[in-house]
Amino acid sequence: MHDTKVKLSDVVERHTLTVLVDNEAGVLARVVGLFSGRGYNIESLTVAEVDPMARTSRITIVTSGTPQVIEQIEAQLGRLVVTHNVTNWTAAEAGIEREMALVKVAGTGEKRVEALRMADAFRARPVDTTHTSFVFEITGNPAKIDSFIELMRPLGLVDISRTGVAAISRGPEAM
Amino acid sequence: MDKDDTLQGAALTAEAAPESMIQAMTGAEMVIRALKDQGVTHIFGYPGGAVLPIYDALFKAEGLVHVLVRHEQGAVHAAEGYARSTGKPGVVLVTSGPGATNAVTGLTDALMDSIPLVVLTGQVPTHLIGTDAFQECDTVGITRPCTKHNWLARDVNELSRILHEAFQIATTGRPGPVVVDIPKDVQFQTGAYHGPELVRHRTYRPRLDPDLGSVVRAVEMMAKAQRPIFYTGGGIINSGPEASKLLRELVDLTGFPVTSTLMGLGAFPASRPEWLGMLGMHGTFEANNAMHDCDVMICLGARFDDRVTGRISAFSPGSTKIHVDIDASQINKTVRVDLPIVGDATRTLREMIRFWKAGRHQADKAALADWWKQIGQWRTRNSLAYRPSGTVIKPQYAIDRLYELTKDREVYVTTEVGQHQMWAAQRFKFEEPNRWMTSGGLGTMGYGLPAAVGVQMAHPDALVIDIGGEASVQMTMQEMSTAMQYDLPIKIFILNNEYMGMVRQWQELLHGGRYSHSYSEALPDFVKLAEAFGCVGLRADKPQELDDKIREMIDVKKPVLFDCRVDPAENCFPMIPSGAAHNEMILAEIDDGPAISEAGKMLV
Numbered sequence: 001m002h003d004t005k006v007k008l009s010d011v012v013e014r015h016t017l018t019v020l021v022d023n024e025a026g027v028l029a030r031v032v033g034l035f036s037g038r039g040y041n042i043e044s045l046t047v048a049e050v051d052p053m054a055r056t057s058r059i060t061i062v063t064s065g066t067p068q069v070i071e072q073i074e075a076q077l078g079r080l081v082v083t084h085n086v087t088n089w090t091a092a093e094a095g096i097e098r099e100m101a102l103v104k105v106a107g108t109g110e111k112r113v114e115a116l117r118m119a120d121a122f123r124a125r126p127v128d129t130t131h132t133s134f135v136f137e138i139t140g141n142p143a144k145i146d147s148f149i150e151l152m153r154p155l156g157l158v159d160i161s162r163t164g165v166a167a168i169s170r171g172p173e174a175m
Numbered sequence: 176m177d178k179d180d181t182l183q184g185a186a187l188t189a190e191a192a193p194e195s196m197i198q199a200m201t202g203a204e205m206v207i208r209a210l211k212d213q214g215v216t217h218i219f220g221y222p223g224g225a226v227l228p229i230y231d232a233l234f235k236a237e238g239l240v241h242v243l244v245r246h247e248q249g250a251v252h253a254a255e256g257y258a259r260s261t262g263k264p265g266v267v268l269v270t271s272g273p274g275a276t277n278a279v280t281g282l283t284d285a286l287m288d289s290i291p292l293v294v295l296t297g298q299v300p301t302h303l304i305g306t307d308a309f310q311e312c313d314t315v316g317i318t319r320p321c322t323k324h325n326w327l328a329r330d331v332n333e334l335s336r337i338l339h340e341a342f343q344i345a346t347t348g349r350p351g352p353v354v355v356d357i358p359k360d361v362q363f364q365t366g367a368y369h370g371p372e373l374v375r376h377r378t379y380r381p382r383l384d385p386d387l388g389s390v391v392r393a394v395e396m397m398a399k400a401q402r403p404i405f406y407t408g409g410g411i412i413n414s415g416p417e418a419s420k421l422l423r424e425l426v427d428l429t430g431f432p433v434t435s436t437l438m439g440l441g442a443f444p445a446s447r448p449e450w451l452g453m454l455g456m457h458g459t460f461e462a463n464n465a466m467h468d469c470d471v472m473i474c475l476g477a478r479f480d481d482r483v484t485g486r487i488s489a490f491s492p493g494s495t496k497i498h499v500d501i502d503a504s505q506i507n508k509t510v511r512v513d514l515p516i517v518g519d520a521t522r523t524l525r526e527m528i529r530f531w532k533a534g535r536h537q538a539d540k541a542a543l544a545d546w547w548k549q550i551g552q553w554r555t556r557n558s559l560a561y562r563p564s565g566t567v568i569k570p571q572y573a574i575d576r577l578y579e580l581t582k583d584r585e586v587y588v589t590t591e592v593g594q595h596q597m598w599a600a601q602r603f604k605f606e607e608p609n610r611w612m613t614s615g616g617l618g619t620m621g622y623g624l625p626a627a628v629g630v631q632m633a634h635p636d637a638l639v640i641d642i643g644g645e646a647s648v649q650m651t652m653q654e655m656s657t658a659m660q661y662d663l664p665i666k667i668f669i670l671n672n673e674y675m676g677m678v679r680q681w682q683e684l685l686h687g688g689r690y691s692h693s694y695s696e697a698l699p700d701f702v703k704l705a706e707a708f709g710c711v712g713l714r715a716d717k718p719q720e721l722d723d724k725i726r727e728m729i730d731v732k733k734p735v736l737f738d739c740r741v742d743p744a745e746n747c748f749p750m751i752p753s754g755a756a757h758n759e760m761i762l763a764e765i766d767d768g769p770a771i772s773e774a775g776k777m778l779v
Contacts, residue, residue, distance in 0.1 A: 022378055025327060026315060037320050068507065075504035081324040081344055081379050 014043065014064045015090040016097055016167050017074065018175060022082040023049050023057040030080055031059055040065060040073050044099075044142075044164035056084065060167050062142070087167075087175050094170045100163045101145045106133040107156030115155040122148045133158075196370045202331045203228035203362040206295060207236045209338035212371050215266050216240060217257060217632055219250040223270025224310060225297030228362035230268075242632055242661060245653035247274050249625035251281020251352075252651065255290045256626030259612045260587055261633045262415055264291040264346050271297045272310030275356070276317065280619060282352045283321040287616025288438060289413055291350035293341050294322075300360040301329055314356040323351030329358065331366030339374040348381025349502040350413050381501065385518030390526045393473070393497045393514055394536060397527075400471035401542035402549075403431045406454065406483075409438030409615070410476015410501060412608045414520035418442070419608040421524035422475070428531055429538050432550060434462035436477045438615045441605035451550065452559075455483040456751045457597040460558035460760060461550050463749075466491050467757035468549070474498045476520045479510040480616070481778075489756030499523045558749045558762055559601050568718050570595065570670045570741040574602040574642070577668060580725045585637040587630045589613065589623040591647030594676035594747045599642040621650030624667055628654055631663040638666070638729060645671040645698055645738075655708040658734040666728050666735045669701060672743040680746045684761075705736035714738040753778035 021027050028047055035042050043062040050058045063073060070091070077086045089095035103124070105115045108131075115134060119126065124138035133156075138148050142165060149160060169175055200208065206229050210218070219242045222230045233241055244250040247269045254265025265285075269278055275296040285292045299308040315327045324344050326337045334357065341353045397403060405426065411418045419442045426433055426449050433443045434454040443450055452459035454466055463485075466472070472494045477483070479498075484490040487509060496512040498505075499520065506515040516523055530536075561571045574595075588603055589612040590596040596613055605611050612630060614622035623641040631639040641648070648669055658665050670676075678693040705712030711731045715724040721739070728735045748763035754774050 025329075026319065029316070030319060033320055068511075072504065072508060075506070079502065079504045081376075084378050 009067050012064050012066055013070065013090070014062060015070050015088055016095070016165055017061045017063060017077065018087045018089065018167050019059045019061070019077050020084040020175065021057050021059060021080070022084070023055045024082060027057065027082050028059070030082060031061075031077070034076055034080070035061075035063070035073075038072075038076065040069065044162070046164035046166055060165050062165050085175065087169075089167045093175075095167045096170060097141050097165050097167045098139055099142050099145055099165045100137065100139045101149070102127070102161045103136045103138060103149060103152055103157065104133060104159040105136065105152050105156045106158045108132055111155045115152060118148070118151050118155070124148060196373055198368045199365055200368050201228070201232070201363060201365050202328075202334050202357065203232040205331070205335050205366070205368045206338065206357070206362070207232045207239065208368055209335055209371075210239060210266060211236075213339070213342045214263070217242060218266045218268050219244055219253040219257070219629065220268030221247050221250055221270065221274060223274050223297060225271035225299055225359050226268060226274075226295075226362075228359065229295070229297070229357070240632070241268075242628070242657065244625065244628075244657050246651065247277035248280050248621070249628070249651050249654040249657065251278050251285065251292065251294065252619070252622050252625035253629035253632070253654070253657075254292050254294075255281065255285050255288075255622070256589055256612050256629030257633045258290050258292060258629075259412070259626075260609050260630045262609065264293050264342060265629065267292060267294040269294070269296055270310065271299055271314065272312045274310075275312055275314040275354075279317060279321055280617075282318055282354065284614050284617040284619045284622060285352035286321050286323065288614065289350050289409060290352065291345040292352035293345050294352060294354045296354060296356045297362070298327065298356045298358040301358045302360070304358065314354065318354045321352070322354050323349075325354040325356065327356045327358075328361055331361050331364040334361060334366065335369045336374050339369070339371040340376050340379075342371070343374070343376060344379055348379075348383075382503070382517050383501070383519040383522055385499070385516045385523040385526055387526060389514060389516045390523065391530050391534075393516060394527055394530045394534060396471055396495060396497060396514065397429060397431070397473065397531070398534070398536040398538065400431075401539060402465075402469045402546045403429070403471040403473065403538075403543075404465050404469040405431055405433040406435075406466065406472055406474045406477055407433060407439045407442055408436040408475065408477025410499075410520045411439055411442040414476065414501075416608055418476075418521040418524055421521060421528060425524055425528055425531070428528065430543055431473075431538070432465055432547070434458070434466065436480065436483055436615070437600050437613060439477065440600060440611045441608045444606040445604035446606060453600050455480075456485070457601060457747055457749065458751075459601070460556045460749055460762065461553035463751065463757040463760060464553045465550055469494045472496045474500075474512070475524070476500060478505045479508065481509070484510060485751045485759075486754055486756050491757070556762065558760070561745070561748075561763055564742065565718060567742045568715060568721060568739060570598050570672065570745050571602060572718060573668075573670060573721060573739050573741060574598050576721050577640070577642070577725055578603050580722065581638055581640065581729065584729075585634070586610065587612065587634060587637050587639045589626040589630060589639070589641045591623040591641070591643040592618045592620045593644050593647060593678075594672075594680065594745075595642055595644045595647075595670040597677075597747045598670070603642070620647040624648055624651045624665075625654045625657075627665040627667070628657050628661075628663055631658070631665050632661065639664075640666045640668055643667055643669050644676060645669050645673065645701070646675045646695060649699070652704070655705070655710060655734060655736065659709050664732050664734055666737060668728070668737045669739060670741050671698070671701070671738050672741050672745070673698060674743055676745075677747070683746065684752070701736045701738035708734070708736075710734035710736065712736050712738065714740065716740045
């Protein structure tokens with residue numbers, strides 16, 4: 001049943017949505033085109049096939065908007081013919097959100113030691129090491145990755161690659 | 176027919192598919208077979224290289240009438256007219272590249288107005304896709320935002336499933352256009368054809384039945400209402416004629432006033448006392464004021480379009496709003512409502528009536544009498560009045576005469592877009608659904624003439640009139656040739672004011688009377704043009720000759736281009752200026768109405 005009452009607010013909120021869709025040709029274009037065509041934001045987007053037998057893909061989108069816009073986004077996503085279901089992890093479901101990032105830091109001497117020490121504190125793992133650089137792999141919620149990147153910035157940050165958010169529900173139930 | 180019953184039926188039979196239902200044939204033959212299995216009798220189309228195998232299969236097919244248009248946009252609008260006047264899906268067959276891109280305007284039009292269409296496009300062979308081949312375009316890419324759904328059929332064994340799903344998706348839930356793009360090699364290949372009873376879509380399950388608890392609450396709100404109004408829309412028409420019957424019954428039970436959007440005209444009879452006329456930018460004084468002042472608004476199958484609401488912040492500020500729509504995404508889209516009901520209009524109206532009766536509800540008669548008294552006062556403003564003339568034909572007079580002289584016939588009206596469209600909507604009185612075909616959401620000039628072709632194909636004995644303007648009809652004028660080819664006696668009633676009248680009106684009201692490029696200095700002689708097409712041309716210049724000329728138009732058994740020369744300076748009133756509220760209308764002959772604000776000028 002459609003959610004009836006959304007509070008009237010002009011406050012822009014960030015929401016994480018997951019859409020389970022049929023993995024057919026052009027499905028990502030449908031979702032992305034919906035966002036661009038209606039002027040919605042995409043802050044991050046992650047997509048991969050999750051069930052080859054059922055041919056379903058899971059798309060996780062971090063978006064922002066007023067509660068009214070978020071409600072519209074959910075309704076518009078739900079209306080796509082390829083959509084199985086839409087879940088809003090921020091508003092409704094108790095979910096876990098994780099993102100992975102690869103962070104390259106170049107430098108020598110004190111900064112290099114400090115970068116490694118910080119990485120250890122964040123449980124970021126060096127996956128490539130040279131005499132003058134590290135590539136760290138870090139996993140966590142987006143805020144944790146943000147703060148790690150900020151800490152790396154003065155220590156010789158040269159490149160960042162982020163996967164975007166993946167989300168799943170807590171407890172034994174499926175989405 | 177209950178749409179989801181067919182879905183359930185399909186599910187039952189799909190489990191035990193007899194071999195006889197699966198047959199081998201070519202992709203092109205599958206297209207023809209699927210159309211027949213879906214009950215299609217008419218196709219509007221235009222051949223080309225990438226659909227030749229389908230046209231070859233069509234050549235041998237019986238029981239399918241193909242209407243050869245003169246431009247693919249005409250094919251889509253004709254299919255829209257066909258669909259809207261019959262309740263059946265319109266089917267279009269066009270080639271790749273320009274065939275597909277020419278169809279885009281019609282697809283967008285159908286999407287905006289929720290018209291069920293199945294558009295089949297040819298595509299270059301699969302091995303040439305992506306190579307910039309001759310007449311190649313990314314049809315599914317281009318049409319993705321202007322269809323309810325679309326497919327590229329790369330595998331002949333998937334083709335029949337896709338075709339049947341296409342019909343199901345186009346016609347159920349909120350109807351809309353779909354595109355099936357079929358590469359030429361797939362049309363030649365042989366594969367397994369599955370009948371429609373074997374196909375069930377994996378995910379698509381439109382919600383049709385309303386939540387009964389919400390219906391009960393809606394009925395209770397209606398019973399307590401002091402100043403209620405039914406605000407009805409195209410959803411009533413799309414739901415089928417039963418919805419219009421049920422709406423009448425609900426009004427019988429409640430005695431509430433009814434207004435309608437442009438798309439919903441005919442769902443409720445214009446002759447009934449509860450009818451307030453159309454609402455919105457060019458709606459009646461009584462309809463818009465009743466919307467503004469109501470305390471309970473029951474919106475049935477309408478979507479709070481900007482042409483209806485005026486300034487959102489001032490839209491019906493004191494009312495409790497009930498919104499029934501088959502499409503959940505329309506709820507709370509622009510106007511926040513108090514009670515949303517997602518469901519089909521027919522089913523929801525049926526439940527509303529059932530609970531109204533079961534609850535032994537009565538409308539608040541005393542309050543309703545006061546409300547009707549207030550509405551009666553608004554009506555005395557006679558907001559559709561105009562200054563008559565004995566020397567020039569006023570466009571309003573032309574519509575009135577056209578209505579009076581045709582009202583006793585089985586008449587279908589299509590329109591182009593602009594002033595004439597609004598005058599037709601205000602003045603032509605519709606008693607039944609499916610008699611009024613107009614481009615509401617997209618506002619496509621050039622819609623009405625080809626739409627009339629489609630309507631006349633479906634209703635060969637009816638009187639089909641396109642009320643047009645001289646600017647709009649020139650956009651698709653070539654379809655007169657189609658009308659000639661198929662002996663379709665459509666009547667193109669052109670209110671010729673030599674201007675793009677609505678553009679001229681806005682330039683007068685908003686841009687200081689600077690009529691920038693809204694005057695057609697060189698117009699064709701429409702009478703001679705008619706003769707060139709082989710049809711009949713008529714012209715009326717004086718009010719005195721209008722009736723006889725209209726009668727002549729009706730009596731001629733050929734297509735007619737009627738050049739009705741009207742007052743070029745006439746404006747369409749009443750009008751809610753952009754950015755204004757429902758109770759801030761400009762009325763005819765009262766020119767000191769609220770000026771359009773700077774913010775309003777930014778709006779369209």
